[in-house]
Amino acid sequence: MTTTRPAITQPQLVPVTSVDSHLPPVPGDALTGEAIRVRLAQASAWTPEFAGDGGLFADRQPAGAAVLVPLVQRAEGLTLLLTRRTDHLRDHAGQISFPGGRVEPEDDGPVATALRETEEEIGLSRERIRVIGQLPVYSTVTAFQVTPVVGLVEPGFTLALDDFEVAEAFEVPLAFLMNPAHHRHHRFEFGGTERRFLSMPWQGREREYFIWGATAAMLRNLYRLLSEG
Template sequence: MSLILHPEELPVVGIDAHLPPVASDRLHPDALRQRFRSPPAWEPEVRAERRMAGREPAHASVLVPLVMRDELTVLLTRRTEHLRDHAGQISFPGGRAEPHDPDPAATALREAEEEIGLPREHVEVLGTLPIYRTVTAFMVTPVVALVRPGFQLQPDPFEVAEAFEVPLQFLMQPANHRRHAFEFGGERREFFSMPWESGAQRYFIWGATAGMLRNLYRFLSA
Protein backbone atom coordinates (compact mmCIF):
# COMPACT_ATOMS: atom_id res chain seq x y z
CA MET A 1 0.00 0.00 0.00
CA SER A 2 2.45 2.60 -1.20
CA LEU A 3 -0.34 5.21 -1.19
CA ILE A 4 -0.02 5.34 2.63
CA LEU A 5 3.01 7.29 3.83
CA HIS A 6 2.55 6.95 7.61
CA PRO A 7 0.44 3.84 8.28
CA GLU A 8 1.27 3.72 11.98
CA GLU A 9 -0.54 7.06 12.41
CA LEU A 10 -3.85 5.79 11.02
CA PRO A 11 -6.52 4.93 13.60
CA VAL A 12 -6.90 1.42 14.98
CA VAL A 13 -10.51 0.35 14.48
CA GLY A 14 -10.24 -3.12 15.97
CA ILE A 15 -8.04 -5.66 17.73
CA ASP A 16 -8.94 -9.32 17.31
CA ALA A 17 -8.38 -10.45 20.90
CA HIS A 18 -11.64 -12.43 20.70
CA LEU A 19 -10.04 -14.91 18.27
CA PRO A 20 -8.03 -17.81 19.73
CA PRO A 21 -4.27 -18.03 19.14
CA VAL A 22 -2.87 -20.94 17.16
CA ALA A 23 -2.32 -23.76 19.67
CA SER A 24 1.33 -24.07 20.66
CA ASP A 25 1.44 -27.74 19.66
CA ARG A 26 0.77 -26.68 16.06
CA LEU A 27 3.81 -24.39 16.02
CA HIS A 28 6.47 -27.08 15.91
CA PRO A 29 8.34 -28.27 12.82
CA ASP A 30 6.75 -31.73 12.67
CA ALA A 31 3.25 -30.31 13.17
CA LEU A 32 3.84 -27.80 10.37
CA ARG A 33 5.15 -30.50 8.05
CA GLN A 34 2.01 -32.54 8.68
CA ARG A 35 -0.27 -29.52 8.20
CA PHE A 36 1.17 -28.81 4.75
CA ARG A 37 1.14 -32.49 3.78
CA SER A 38 -2.55 -32.77 4.71
CA PRO A 39 -4.01 -29.25 4.60
CA PRO A 40 -7.46 -28.59 6.09
CA ALA A 41 -10.38 -26.97 4.33
CA TRP A 42 -9.89 -23.24 4.81
CA GLU A 43 -10.21 -19.84 3.11
CA PRO A 44 -7.67 -17.00 3.13
CA GLU A 45 -8.99 -13.89 4.81
CA VAL A 46 -7.01 -11.36 2.75
CA ARG A 47 -6.62 -11.94 -0.98
CA ALA A 48 -6.02 -8.61 -2.68
CA GLU A 49 -5.36 -4.91 -2.27
CA ARG A 50 -6.81 -2.44 -4.75
CA ARG A 51 -4.35 -2.29 -7.64
CA MET A 52 -2.66 0.93 -8.77
CA ALA A 53 -3.83 2.13 -12.17
CA GLY A 54 -1.35 1.73 -15.00
CA ARG A 55 0.49 -1.24 -13.49
CA GLU A 56 0.52 -4.53 -15.35
CA PRO A 57 0.23 -7.57 -13.07
CA ALA A 58 3.47 -9.49 -12.49
CA HIS A 59 4.12 -12.79 -10.74
CA ALA A 60 6.37 -12.83 -7.67
CA SER A 61 7.16 -15.02 -4.68
CA VAL A 62 8.21 -14.39 -1.12
CA LEU A 63 9.82 -16.80 1.30
CA VAL A 64 8.10 -17.06 4.68
CA PRO A 65 11.15 -18.36 6.59
CA LEU A 66 10.42 -20.09 9.92
CA VAL A 67 13.73 -20.39 11.73
CA MET A 68 14.02 -23.44 13.97
CA ARG A 69 15.23 -21.79 17.19
CA ASP A 70 14.13 -23.03 20.64
CA GLU A 71 10.81 -21.60 19.47
CA LEU A 72 10.11 -20.91 15.82
CA THR A 73 10.75 -17.38 14.60
CA VAL A 74 9.83 -15.59 11.39
CA LEU A 75 12.73 -14.00 9.50
CA LEU A 76 11.76 -10.59 8.13
CA THR A 77 13.53 -7.69 6.46
CA ARG A 78 13.21 -3.92 6.49
CA ARG A 79 13.51 -2.53 2.99
CA THR A 80 15.75 0.44 2.23
CA GLU A 81 14.15 3.85 1.90
CA HIS A 82 15.06 4.55 -1.74
CA LEU A 83 13.32 1.58 -3.37
CA ARG A 84 10.53 2.22 -5.85
CA ASP A 85 8.03 -0.19 -4.28
CA HIS A 86 7.27 -0.54 -0.55
CA ALA A 87 10.28 1.55 0.53
CA GLY A 88 11.14 1.23 4.21
CA GLN A 89 8.49 -1.39 4.85
CA ILE A 90 8.80 -4.69 6.68
CA SER A 91 8.68 -7.56 4.22
CA PHE A 92 9.54 -11.16 3.53
CA PRO A 93 12.56 -11.80 1.31
CA GLY A 94 11.37 -12.27 -2.25
CA GLY A 95 10.73 -10.65 -5.58
CA ARG A 96 9.63 -10.94 -9.19
CA ALA A 97 9.57 -14.30 -10.94
CA GLU A 98 12.12 -14.79 -13.72
CA PRO A 99 11.49 -16.86 -16.88
CA HIS A 100 14.08 -19.43 -15.80
CA ASP A 101 12.40 -20.08 -12.43
CA PRO A 102 10.62 -23.45 -12.71
CA ASP A 103 8.05 -22.69 -9.97
CA PRO A 104 7.19 -20.16 -7.23
CA ALA A 105 9.36 -21.97 -4.66
CA ALA A 106 12.39 -21.62 -6.93
CA THR A 107 11.69 -17.87 -7.24
CA ALA A 108 11.46 -17.51 -3.44
CA LEU A 109 14.67 -19.46 -2.81
CA ARG A 110 16.59 -17.54 -5.48
CA GLU A 111 15.37 -14.17 -4.25
CA ALA A 112 16.13 -14.99 -0.59
CA GLU A 113 19.65 -16.01 -1.55
CA GLU A 114 20.18 -12.86 -3.61
CA GLU A 115 18.49 -10.48 -1.17
CA ILE A 116 19.73 -11.63 2.23
CA GLY A 117 22.27 -14.37 1.43
CA LEU A 118 20.15 -17.16 2.93
CA PRO A 119 21.72 -20.43 1.68
CA ARG A 120 19.09 -22.67 0.13
CA GLU A 121 20.66 -25.76 1.70
CA HIS A 122 19.37 -24.42 5.05
CA VAL A 123 15.80 -24.18 3.72
CA GLU A 124 13.12 -26.89 3.74
CA VAL A 125 10.10 -25.79 1.70
CA LEU A 126 6.81 -26.88 3.29
CA GLY A 127 4.34 -25.52 0.77
CA THR A 128 2.57 -22.40 -0.42
CA LEU A 129 -0.31 -20.17 0.60
CA PRO A 130 -2.81 -18.72 -1.90
CA ILE A 131 -1.68 -15.89 -4.16
CA TYR A 132 -1.85 -12.43 -2.59
CA ARG A 133 -2.38 -9.50 -4.98
CA THR A 134 -0.64 -6.30 -3.86
CA VAL A 135 -1.50 -2.68 -4.54
CA THR A 136 1.62 -2.52 -6.75
CA ALA A 137 0.10 -5.23 -9.01
CA PHE A 138 2.30 -8.12 -7.92
CA MET A 139 0.63 -11.54 -7.74
CA VAL A 140 2.64 -12.91 -4.82
CA THR A 141 2.90 -16.57 -3.88
CA PRO A 142 3.97 -16.98 -0.22
CA VAL A 143 6.31 -19.99 0.08
CA VAL A 144 6.43 -21.24 3.66
CA ALA A 145 9.65 -22.96 4.74
CA LEU A 146 11.57 -24.19 7.75
CA VAL A 147 15.10 -22.80 8.09
CA ARG A 148 17.87 -24.66 9.87
CA PRO A 149 19.99 -22.36 12.07
CA GLY A 150 23.70 -21.91 11.49
CA PHE A 151 23.40 -19.62 8.45
CA GLN A 152 25.20 -16.29 8.12
CA LEU A 153 23.09 -13.68 6.37
CA GLN A 154 24.63 -11.26 3.88
CA PRO A 155 21.88 -8.71 3.12
CA ASP A 156 22.11 -6.79 -0.14
CA PRO A 157 22.67 -3.21 1.12
CA PHE A 158 20.81 -1.76 -1.87
CA GLU A 159 17.57 -3.57 -1.00
CA VAL A 160 17.76 -4.50 2.69
CA ALA A 161 18.36 -2.12 5.57
CA GLU A 162 18.00 -4.81 8.24
CA ALA A 163 17.05 -8.45 8.82
CA PHE A 164 15.45 -9.53 12.10
CA GLU A 165 13.34 -12.31 13.64
CA VAL A 166 9.96 -12.26 15.38
CA PRO A 167 8.55 -15.19 17.41
CA LEU A 168 6.00 -17.08 15.31
CA GLN A 169 3.82 -17.51 18.40
CA PHE A 170 3.52 -13.71 18.75
CA LEU A 171 2.40 -13.37 15.14
CA MET A 172 -0.10 -16.22 15.44
CA GLN A 173 -1.98 -14.50 18.30
CA PRO A 174 -4.84 -12.36 16.94
CA ALA A 175 -4.67 -10.24 20.10
CA ASN A 176 -1.56 -8.79 18.40
CA HIS A 177 -3.41 -8.14 15.11
CA ARG A 178 -4.71 -4.62 14.67
CA ARG A 179 -7.14 -3.38 12.04
CA HIS A 180 -6.66 0.11 10.61
CA ALA A 181 -9.07 2.04 8.39
CA PHE A 182 -8.69 5.01 6.07
CA GLU A 183 -10.52 6.77 3.27
CA PHE A 184 -9.08 6.92 -0.25
CA GLY A 185 -10.85 7.90 -3.44
CA GLY A 186 -14.13 8.07 -1.59
CA GLU A 187 -13.82 4.49 -0.37
CA ARG A 188 -13.12 2.99 3.03
CA ARG A 189 -10.13 0.66 3.05
CA GLU A 190 -8.63 -1.47 5.81
CA PHE A 191 -5.35 -3.19 6.53
CA PHE A 192 -3.77 -5.25 9.31
CA SER A 193 -0.75 -4.38 11.40
CA MET A 194 1.25 -6.42 13.91
CA PRO A 195 3.63 -4.03 15.73
CA TRP A 196 6.61 -5.79 17.31
CA GLU A 197 9.06 -4.36 19.82
CA SER A 198 12.50 -5.80 20.56
CA GLY A 199 14.45 -3.79 23.11
CA ALA A 200 14.53 -0.22 21.88
CA GLN A 201 13.58 -1.26 18.34
CA ARG A 202 9.99 -1.05 17.12
CA TYR A 203 8.91 -2.71 13.88
CA PHE A 204 5.59 -1.84 12.27
CA ILE A 205 4.57 -4.95 10.33
CA TRP A 206 1.64 -4.05 8.09
CA GLY A 207 0.15 -4.19 4.59
CA ALA A 208 0.91 -7.20 2.41
CA THR A 209 3.27 -8.78 4.95
CA ALA A 210 0.66 -8.59 7.71
CA GLY A 211 -2.02 -9.80 5.30
CA MET A 212 -0.02 -12.90 4.41
CA LEU A 213 0.72 -13.57 8.08
CA ARG A 214 -3.00 -13.28 8.79
CA ASN A 215 -3.65 -15.89 6.10
CA LEU A 216 -1.01 -18.12 7.69
CA TYR A 217 -2.90 -17.74 10.97
CA ARG A 218 -6.13 -18.82 9.28
CA PHE A 219 -4.39 -21.81 7.69
CA LEU A 220 -2.81 -22.99 10.93
CA SER A 221 -5.90 -22.43 13.06
CA ALA A 222 -8.37 -24.08 10.64
Protein backbone atom coordinates (compact mmCIF):
# COMPACT_ATOMS: atom_id res chain seq x y z
CA MET A 1 0.00 0.00 0.00
CA THR A 2 1.32 3.44 -0.92
CA THR A 3 1.65 5.93 1.91
CA THR A 4 1.40 9.64 1.18
CA ARG A 5 4.00 11.64 3.00
CA PRO A 6 3.01 14.99 4.51
CA ALA A 7 4.84 17.69 2.60
CA ILE A 8 6.82 20.20 4.63
CA THR A 9 6.69 23.39 2.61
CA GLN A 10 7.59 25.84 5.41
CA PRO A 11 9.90 23.92 7.76
CA GLN A 12 10.99 27.04 9.60
CA LEU A 13 7.43 27.36 10.94
CA VAL A 14 7.32 23.85 12.41
CA PRO A 15 7.62 24.05 16.24
CA VAL A 16 10.98 23.38 17.85
CA THR A 17 10.67 20.62 20.44
CA SER A 18 14.23 20.74 21.79
CA VAL A 19 17.74 22.12 21.26
CA ASP A 20 20.84 20.02 21.94
CA SER A 21 22.77 22.64 23.89
CA HIS A 22 23.54 20.00 26.53
CA LEU A 23 25.83 18.15 24.11
CA PRO A 24 29.50 19.20 23.73
CA PRO A 25 30.80 20.76 20.51
CA VAL A 26 33.46 18.95 18.53
CA PRO A 27 36.82 20.29 19.80
CA GLY A 28 38.86 22.43 17.46
CA ASP A 29 41.70 19.95 17.10
CA ALA A 30 39.21 17.42 15.68
CA LEU A 31 38.03 19.87 13.01
CA THR A 32 41.13 19.85 10.81
CA GLY A 33 41.23 18.13 7.47
CA GLU A 34 43.76 15.56 8.65
CA ALA A 35 41.86 14.79 11.86
CA ILE A 36 38.64 14.22 9.93
CA ARG A 37 40.44 12.03 7.39
CA VAL A 38 41.89 9.86 10.16
CA ARG A 39 38.54 9.56 11.94
CA LEU A 40 36.75 8.53 8.74
CA ALA A 41 39.43 5.91 8.08
CA GLN A 42 39.10 4.51 11.60
CA ALA A 43 35.30 4.21 11.40
CA SER A 44 34.90 1.81 8.49
CA ALA A 45 31.62 0.44 9.90
CA TRP A 46 29.41 2.41 12.27
CA THR A 47 25.73 3.04 12.90
CA PRO A 48 24.65 6.61 12.12
CA GLU A 49 22.27 8.49 14.38
CA PHE A 50 20.05 9.31 11.40
CA ALA A 51 19.62 6.63 8.72
CA GLY A 52 16.74 8.46 7.01
CA ASP A 53 13.04 7.76 6.60
CA GLY A 54 12.90 6.71 2.96
CA GLY A 55 11.43 3.35 3.92
CA LEU A 56 8.30 5.00 5.29
CA PHE A 57 6.92 6.03 1.91
CA ALA A 58 6.55 3.79 -1.12
CA ASP A 59 5.44 6.15 -3.89
CA ARG A 60 8.55 5.61 -6.05
CA GLN A 61 11.33 3.09 -6.55
CA PRO A 62 14.59 3.64 -4.62
CA ALA A 63 17.44 5.20 -6.61
CA GLY A 64 21.12 5.62 -5.87
CA ALA A 65 22.58 9.08 -5.35
CA ALA A 66 25.72 10.71 -3.98
CA VAL A 67 26.57 14.14 -2.62
CA LEU A 68 29.83 15.87 -1.90
CA VAL A 69 30.44 17.20 1.62
CA PRO A 70 32.92 19.90 0.51
CA LEU A 71 35.16 21.14 3.34
CA VAL A 72 37.00 24.25 2.18
CA GLN A 73 40.42 24.66 3.77
CA ARG A 74 40.27 28.33 4.75
CA ALA A 75 43.05 29.93 6.79
CA GLU A 76 40.60 30.59 9.64
CA GLY A 77 39.39 26.97 9.67
CA LEU A 78 37.30 24.58 7.61
CA THR A 79 34.07 25.80 6.09
CA LEU A 80 31.31 23.77 4.47
CA LEU A 81 30.27 24.74 0.95
CA LEU A 82 26.51 24.38 0.49
CA THR A 83 23.99 25.25 -2.20
CA ARG A 84 20.48 26.63 -2.24
CA ARG A 85 18.34 24.86 -4.83
CA THR A 86 16.15 26.79 -7.22
CA ASP A 87 12.45 27.08 -6.41
CA HIS A 88 11.07 25.32 -9.51
CA LEU A 89 12.72 21.91 -9.01
CA ARG A 90 10.52 18.85 -8.47
CA ASP A 91 12.49 17.52 -5.49
CA HIS A 92 13.67 19.66 -2.55
CA ALA A 93 12.95 22.97 -4.27
CA GLY A 94 14.53 25.94 -2.49
CA GLN A 95 16.24 23.76 0.09
CA ILE A 96 19.81 23.94 1.33
CA SER A 97 21.74 20.99 -0.08
CA PHE A 98 25.12 19.47 -0.72
CA PRO A 99 26.11 19.42 -4.39
CA GLY A 100 25.23 16.02 -5.81
CA GLY A 101 22.58 13.95 -7.50
CA ARG A 102 21.47 10.67 -8.99
CA VAL A 103 23.96 7.93 -9.86
CA GLU A 104 24.20 7.52 -13.64
CA PRO A 105 25.14 4.27 -15.41
CA GLU A 106 28.49 5.67 -16.53
CA ASP A 107 29.54 6.60 -12.97
CA ASP A 108 32.15 4.36 -11.38
CA GLY A 109 30.70 4.44 -7.88
CA PRO A 110 29.47 7.19 -5.54
CA VAL A 111 32.73 9.16 -5.55
CA ALA A 112 32.51 9.55 -9.32
CA THR A 113 28.87 10.64 -9.01
CA ALA A 114 29.62 13.21 -6.32
CA LEU A 115 32.55 14.73 -8.24
CA ARG A 116 30.67 14.80 -11.55
CA GLU A 117 27.56 16.36 -10.05
CA THR A 118 29.64 18.95 -8.19
CA GLU A 119 31.32 20.01 -11.43
CA GLU A 120 27.97 20.18 -13.22
CA GLU A 121 26.07 22.01 -10.50
CA ILE A 122 28.57 24.56 -9.22
CA GLY A 123 31.60 24.33 -11.53
CA LEU A 124 34.00 23.19 -8.79
CA SER A 125 36.75 21.20 -10.50
CA ARG A 126 37.60 17.77 -9.11
CA GLU A 127 41.25 18.80 -9.36
CA ARG A 128 40.68 20.99 -6.31
CA ILE A 129 39.02 18.21 -4.29
CA ARG A 130 40.76 15.52 -2.25
CA VAL A 131 38.31 12.81 -1.22
CA ILE A 132 39.01 11.64 2.35
CA GLY A 133 36.14 9.26 3.07
CA GLN A 134 32.43 8.55 3.10
CA LEU A 135 29.57 8.70 5.58
CA PRO A 136 26.88 6.00 5.85
CA VAL A 137 24.15 5.92 3.22
CA TYR A 138 21.18 8.15 4.04
CA SER A 139 17.69 7.25 2.78
CA THR A 140 15.57 10.28 1.85
CA VAL A 141 11.79 10.56 1.83
CA THR A 142 12.00 10.91 -1.95
CA ALA A 143 13.49 7.37 -2.08
CA PHE A 144 17.09 8.30 -2.85
CA GLN A 145 19.81 6.20 -1.22
CA VAL A 146 22.41 8.92 -0.76
CA THR A 147 26.12 8.31 -0.15
CA PRO A 148 27.81 11.40 1.37
CA VAL A 149 31.39 11.71 0.04
CA VAL A 150 33.64 13.91 2.19
CA GLY A 151 36.25 15.97 0.36
CA LEU A 152 38.79 18.65 1.24
CA VAL A 153 38.62 21.61 -1.14
CA GLU A 154 41.64 23.72 -2.01
CA PRO A 155 40.68 27.42 -1.84
CA GLY A 156 41.17 29.85 -4.70
CA PHE A 157 38.41 28.36 -6.85
CA THR A 158 35.83 30.22 -8.92
CA LEU A 159 32.34 28.74 -9.08
CA ALA A 160 30.07 28.60 -12.12
CA LEU A 161 26.55 27.76 -10.95
CA ASP A 162 24.04 25.84 -13.04
CA ASP A 163 21.27 28.41 -12.70
CA PHE A 164 18.57 25.84 -13.53
CA GLU A 165 19.37 23.81 -10.39
CA VAL A 166 21.35 26.11 -8.10
CA ALA A 167 20.19 29.53 -6.96
CA GLU A 168 23.17 30.23 -4.70
CA ALA A 169 26.31 28.76 -3.14
CA PHE A 170 27.64 29.81 0.27
CA GLU A 171 29.99 28.69 3.04
CA VAL A 172 29.30 28.01 6.72
CA PRO A 173 32.03 27.54 9.36
CA LEU A 174 32.25 23.83 10.15
CA ALA A 175 32.70 24.66 13.84
CA PHE A 176 29.22 26.24 13.86
CA LEU A 177 27.64 23.12 12.39
CA MET A 178 29.56 20.80 14.71
CA ASN A 179 28.23 22.60 17.80
CA PRO A 180 24.94 20.94 18.86
CA ALA A 181 23.83 24.12 20.60
CA HIS A 182 22.77 25.01 17.04
CA HIS A 183 20.93 21.71 16.43
CA ARG A 184 17.16 22.05 16.79
CA HIS A 185 14.59 19.23 16.75
CA HIS A 186 11.18 19.74 15.12
CA ARG A 187 8.02 17.62 15.18
CA PHE A 188 4.58 17.83 13.62
CA GLU A 189 1.60 15.61 12.76
CA PHE A 190 -0.44 15.61 9.58
CA GLY A 191 -3.27 13.21 8.78
CA GLY A 192 -2.26 10.90 11.58
CA THR A 193 1.37 10.74 10.37
CA GLU A 194 4.20 12.13 12.47
CA ARG A 195 7.26 13.77 10.95
CA ARG A 196 10.41 14.76 12.80
CA PHE A 197 13.43 16.58 11.47
CA LEU A 198 16.56 18.46 12.52
CA SER A 199 17.54 22.01 11.62
CA MET A 200 20.72 24.11 11.91
CA PRO A 201 19.78 27.69 10.88
CA TRP A 202 22.75 29.81 9.80
CA GLN A 203 22.58 33.60 9.70
CA GLY A 204 24.58 34.77 6.70
CA ARG A 205 25.52 38.33 5.86
CA GLU A 206 22.30 39.09 4.05
CA ARG A 207 19.86 36.29 4.95
CA GLU A 208 19.22 33.26 7.11
CA TYR A 209 19.85 29.85 5.58
CA PHE A 210 17.53 27.23 7.03
CA ILE A 211 19.60 24.05 6.92
CA TRP A 212 17.25 21.14 7.64
CA GLY A 213 16.07 17.71 6.61
CA ALA A 214 18.49 15.32 4.94
CA THR A 215 21.32 17.86 4.84
CA ALA A 216 21.07 18.54 8.57
CA ALA A 217 20.73 14.82 9.33
CA MET A 218 23.90 13.94 7.43
CA LEU A 219 25.74 16.74 9.20
CA ARG A 220 24.49 15.41 12.52
CA ASN A 221 25.92 12.00 11.59
CA LEU A 222 29.27 13.70 10.94
CA TYR A 223 29.00 15.39 14.34
CA ARG A 224 28.44 12.04 16.06
CA LEU A 225 31.41 10.50 14.30
CA LEU A 226 33.77 13.35 15.18
CA SER A 227 32.52 13.83 18.74
CA GLU A 228 33.04 10.17 19.58
CA GLY A 229 36.53 9.97 18.10
